[in-house]
Amino acid sequence: MSNGYGGASTADTDDVVELILADHREFEQLFRRLRNREEDRAAVLATLADLLVAHAEAEEAEVYPALQRKAPEEAEEIEHGTEEHSEGHEALLELLQADADDDEEFEEKLEELVEALNHHVDEEERDILNAARENVADDERAKLGRAFLEARNRLLEGTPGDVRNVGRLVAEARERGEI
Ligand SMILES: [Fe+2]
Ligand SMILES: [Fe+2]
Numbered sequence: 001m002s003n004g005y006g007g008a009s010t011a012d013t014d015d016v017v018e019l020i021l022a023d024h025r026e027f028e029q030l031f032r033r034l035r036n037r038e039e040d041r042a043a044v045l046a047t048l049a050d051l052l053v054a055h056a057e058a059e060e061a062e063v064y065p066a067l068q069r070k071a072p073e074e075a076e077e078i079e080h081g082t083e084e085h086s087e088g089h090e091a092l093l094e095l096l097q098a099d100a101d102d103d104e105e106f107e108e109k110l111e112e113l114v115e116a117l118n119h120h121v122d123e124e125e126r127d128i129l130n131a132a133r134e135n136v137a138d139d140e141r142a143k144l145g146r147a148f149l150e151a152r153n154r155l156l157e158g159t160p161g162d163v164r165n166v167g168r169l170v171a172e173a174r175e176r177g178e179i
Contacts, residue, residue: 003058003153003157004028005047005050005051005139005156006008006026006029007022007023007025007026007051007055007084007150008020008022008023008026008055008149008152009153009156010022012017013145014141014143014145014146014149015138015141015142015145016063016067016132016136016141016142016144016145016148017129017132017133017141017145018142018145019145019148020055020059020063020124020129020148021125021129021148023051023055023152024121024124024125026051027048027051027052027055027117027121028124029045030047030048030051031048031110031114031117033101034048035107035110037103037150041100041106042100045095046097046159046161047161048161049092049096049160049162049166050155050156050159050160050161050162051156051161052089052092052117052161053060053089053092053131053155053160053161053165053166053169054152054153054155054156054160056088056089057151057152057155057160058097058148058149058151058152059081059085059148059157060082060085060146061151062147062148062150062151063132063144063147063148064078064081064082064128066136066140066141066144067131067132067135067136070132070135070136070140071131073137074128074131074135075124075129076126077128077131078128080123081120081123081128082178083178083179084116084120084123084124084129085120086169086170086173086178086179087120087179088113088120089166089169089170089173090114090116090170090173091112091113091115091116091117092113092161092166093163093166093167093170094109094112094113095109095110095112095113096161096163096166097163121151157162
C-alpha cells in the first residue's frame with residue numbers, strides 16, 4: 001500500500017536497483033516542484049527531506065553492506081557513497097534552516113542541495129548500481145529490494161527529515177570526520 005511518498009513506495013517491482021532508481025526519479029520531481037514559487041514549498045520540502053533521509057539510511061543499512069560483501073572491490077565506491085549522503089544531509093540542513101519567506105535565499109540553498117544530490121545520484125547509479133546489476137543475482141536483488149523498502153518505509157512512519165533529526169545526522173557525520 002502506498003504511504004503517499006511516491007518513488008519506491010509505488011514502484012511495481014522488488015528489484016533493489018529499480019526501487020532505488022524510482023526514488024531518484026522522485027527526488028527530481030520534487031526538486032522541480034520546489035523550484036516553482038507557486039508551490040507550497042514548505043510542504044514539498046518536508047516530503048523531500050523525509051524521503052531523502054529514509055532513502056539514504058535504508059541504503060546504508062540494507063543495501064551498501066550487502067553489495068560490499070558481494071563485491072569487496074566496490075568498497076571504496078560504497079564508502080564514498082556514504083560520505084556523499086552526509087554531504088547531502090548537510091546541504092539539506094541548510095535548506096531546512098533557510099528563511100522560507102525569502103525566495104532568493106531558499107532558491108540558493110535549494111540549488112546547492114540539487115547539485116550535491118545530482119552528483120551523488122549520478123555516481124551511485126553509475127558505480128554502485130551498475131555493479132549490483134552485474135554482481136548480484138535477480139533473486140538476491142529482490143530480497144535486497146524488500147529489505148530496502150521495509151527499512152525505508154519504517155523510517156517514513158516517522159519524520160526522518162525533521163530539522164532536528166537531520167541536524168543530529170550532520171553532527172554525527174562531523175564527529176566521524178566525514179564532512
Ligand atoms: Fe540512492
Ligand atoms: Fe545514495
